[in-house]
Amino acid sequence: MTSAISVRHLTKDFKMGLRGLKLRAVDDLSLEIPRGQVYGLLGPNGCGKSTTLKIVLGLVSGTSGEITILGFPSATAEARRRTGFLPEAPYFHKFLSGRELVRYCAQLSGVSATQMESAVETALELAAMTDAASRPIGTYSKGMLQRIGLAQAIVHDPELVILDEPTAGVDPVGAAAIGRMIRTMRDQGKTIVLCSHLLGQVEQVCDRVAIMDHGRLVLEGRVDEVLAQRDRHLMTIEGLTPTARLAAESALAAHGARVQSVTHPRRSLEELFRELVTGSRDA
Amino acid sequence: MKPSLLRCGWIARMTFLEAVRQRFFAFLIVLGAAMVLSSVAFRFLDFGHGELKFIADFGFGGMFLFGSILAVVMTAQLFFAEMDNRTALTLLAKPLSRAEFLIGKFFGVWMILGLFVIILSALLGLVLWGRAQELSLMAEQSGRVAPDFSSSGLGIFAVLQWLRLSVVAAIVLAIAAAARTFLFAVILGALAVVAGQLQWIAQDVLLKPTESMLYKSILWLTSRILPNLQQFNIGDALVLDSGTVAVTSIGWVVLSGLLYTTAYLFLGTLVFRRREI
Numbered sequence: 096m097t098s099a100i101s102v103r104h105l106t107k108d109f110k111m112g113l114r115g116l117k118l119r120a121v122d123d124l125s126l127e128i129p130r131g132q133v134y135g136l137l138g139p140n141g142c143g144k145s146t147t148l149k150i151v152l153g154l155v156s157g158t159s160g161e162i163t164i165l166g167f168p169s170a171t172a173e174a175r176r177r178t179g180f181l182p183e184a185p186y187f188h189k190f191l192s193g194r195e196l197v198r199y200c201a202q203l204s205g206v207s208a209t210q211m212e213s214a215v216e217t218a219l220e221l222a223a224m225t226d227a228a229s230r231p232i233g234t235y236s237k238g239m240l241q242r243i244g245l246a247q248a249i250v251h252d253p254e255l256v257i258l259d260e261p262t263a264g265v266d267p268v269g270a271a272a273i274g275r276m277i278r279t280m281r282d283q284g285k286t287i288v289l290c291s292h293l294l295g296q297v298e299q300v301c302d303r304v305a306i307m308d309h310g311r312l313v314l315e316g317r318v319d320e321v322l323a324q325r326d327r328h329l330m331t332i333e334g335l336t337p338t339a340r341l342a343a344e345s346a347l348a349a350h351g352a353r354v355q356s357v358t359h360p361r362r363s364l365e366e367l368f369r370e371l372v373t374g375s376r377d378a
Numbered sequence: 379m380k381p382s383l384l385r386c387g388w389i390a391r392m393t394f395l396e397a398v399r400q401r402f403f404a405f406l407i408v409l410g411a412a413m414v415l416s417s418v419a420f421r422f423l424d425f426g427h428g429e430l431k432f433i434a435d436f437g438f439g440g441m442f443l444f445g446s447i448l449a450v451v452m453t454a455q456l457f458f459a460e461m462d463n464r465t466a467l468t469l470l471a472k473p474l475s476r477a478e479f480l481i482g483k484f485f486g487v488w489m490i491l492g493l494f495v496i497i498l499s500a501l502l503g504l505v506l507w508g509r510a511q512e513l514s515l516m517a518e519q520s521g522r523v524a525p526d527f528s529s530s531g532l533g534i535f536a537v538l539q540w541l542r543l544s545v546v547a548a549i550v551l552a553i554a555a556a557a558r559t560f561l562f563a564v565i566l567g568a569l570a571v572v573a574g575q576l577q578w579i580a581q582d583v584l585l586k587p588t589e590s591m592l593y594k595s596i597l598w599l600t601s602r603i604l605p606n607l608q609q610f611n612i613g614d615a616l617v618l619d620s621g622t623v624a625v626t627s628i629g630w631v632v633l634s635g636l637l638y639t640t641a642y643l644f645l646g647t648l649v650f651r652r653r654e655i
Contacts, residue, residue, distance in 0.1 A: 152471045154655040172473040180471035186463040188392065190399055202388045203472045205381060247468065257471075 097166040099255050099286035100128040100151060105160030107146055107310075120146040121157070122310035128303075130165075130254075133277055133287045135301035135318075137294070143310040144290050145183065148259055152180055165254055176205060179248035183260040183290075185240060189233030193224055193243045196232060197250050204251035214250050221276060222246035238269030245276060249285075256280060257288045262296060274300050298322070331360055385474050386482040393456055393486020403452065403490065406444045410498045413440030414505055421509075429513065430506055430525050431618055437502035438613040441495065441539055446571050448494055449546040453487045454563040457554040466655055477647040484551055484643055491543040499536035503529055506617075531616035534628065541635035542610035546571055548639040549604075552646035555653060574607035581606060605638040 107121040121143040128134045136144045149155040151162055153170025164174035187196050197215050206214045219225045222242040227235070235243065241261055248256055258277070262270035270293065277287050277300050291297050297304060298318060305315040314321060335343075335357075344354050397403055417436030421429045460466040460483075470479060506527045514524035550567035557563040580601035588594055609631050615623045 149655070154467060154470055156654065172475065175471060176473040178471070180468065182464060182467040182471075185468060186465055187468075188396060188465070190395070199388060199392060200468070200472065203385055203469065203474050205473055244468075
């Protein structure tokens with residue numbers, strides 16, 4: 096089976112000024128993104144990940160290299176018909192209602208008239224925007240804008256969904272909702288490419304990650320593999336008394352192991368926040 | 379072919395809906411309408427020509443001035459709004475070609491220009507009709523021949539103005555496809571309108587006898603890169619001297635307008651294909 100996205104030796108140079116100076120945004124990047132997974136593309140600002148996504152989508156041309164989407168050359172209509180895209184900080188015509196926007200995008204994506212209404216309603220439902228779909232987009236919160244953006248990206252039921260910073264500027268409740276939508280899409284068999292700075296969320300939802308720096312790929316692999324510290328172990332113990340702790344440490348020392356630290360498990364601040372404010376205005 | 383036309387149609391519809399909501403459009407309609415209506419008040423300045431001619435010239439002037447501003451500014455604004463707000467990113471990531479996007483934008487502008495021309499022409503027709511009624515009563519009383527105007531001529535003139543503004547919009551769109559900023563596109567577009575209005579001078583020079591083939595070739599080329607926008611200004615003959623303009627002449631003007639519009643749209647799509655979004 097072909098990869099969802101195959102990038103081979105991609106390089107992108109931007110010309111700077113009249114003297115022909117070049118800025119290398121992407122440097123000999125090769126990536127294979129498997130189908131049916133959530134793939135995180137990470138890196139600091141200016142590392143080339145957004146440029147890579149734009150080249151994949153045919154919005155910017157690469158200087159050299161080869162890209163295919165689901166076996167089709169990128170930037171062709173065939174490839175884009177199978178791809179949905181949510182850009183970073185999306186902007187939509189404020190005079191349209193959410194439903195009108197999603198319908199407009201469905202029309203441009205080639206959804207047939209007979210399937211139009213069901214496709215629009217399905218996308219709105221997945222993005223949890225059915226209730227607000229009749230309101231003008233100008234009245235939407237940041238989280239709702241991202242969710243209606245997600246609905247327009249998936250209305251034509253694409254096999255591949257590319258999300259560029261889908262949770263940027265969204266509160267943790269909204270970010271968690273988008274995380275749930277990403278998992279739902281993966282369960283439907285779609286491939287999701289996620290570009291984000293929220294590493295906690297990436298860790299939670301992604302199956303694989305690639306980290307870029309200065310236009311180059313510096314790490315790629317399954318999330319549990321790249322994060323695991325094979326020489327360290329974590330046990331969560333209930334009812335540990337001081338005596339039991341001493342006994343456990345002695346037993347471990349007898350086998351050449353050493354306890355480095357004993358702490359109480361913590362909830363993350365994000366988990367606590369979500370627990371306290373669930374049910375906010377646009378959750 | 380049909381899905382492609384449909385996609386152009388969707389883009390055009392959205393462009394029109396966006397444009398028609400803009401205050402700038404309403405502002406120019408109000409200014410144009412004010413100019414047409416005020417022509418009645420200023421008719422004593424007719425410099426010895428007929429009153430209807432003065433009113434018609436005033437209306438033609440308003441249509442030309444505000445229509446040109448609308449065609450240049452609105453076309454550039456609607457294009458750069460998609461680029462600057464990055465809605466183009468969302469749209470062009472869909473199975474929509476760049477040519478479809480640009481042609482859709484053009485037809486959206488084309489519709490808004492049509493609406494502008496129809497409103498002002500209808501208003502001008504009403505003003506001319508009202509004044510013609512008064513003048514005909516006065517002429518009857520004094521036993522003179524009543525002045526009249528041709529409403530069908532006004533209709534043809536409106537179509538020609540729509541075509542002229544469409545040519546301007548196509549030129550501005552081709553410029554915008556290559557330009558980096560809205561301001562640059564507007565300035566160059568405005569210069570193109572001025573050059574198009576004065577283009578007949580280049581054609582006059584071309585008509586002068588010369589030996590040099592190179593000189594003749596350069597003149598021929600330069601006088602044809604931009605359309606002669608003056609050829610659309612036959613309102614006087616169409617509206618006030620009905621029947622003096624040959625149908626073939628109107629046909630040539632229409633053909634020329636359609637050719638220039640197509641050529642500049644084609645150029646725009648070629649340039650836009652290479653643009654990095």
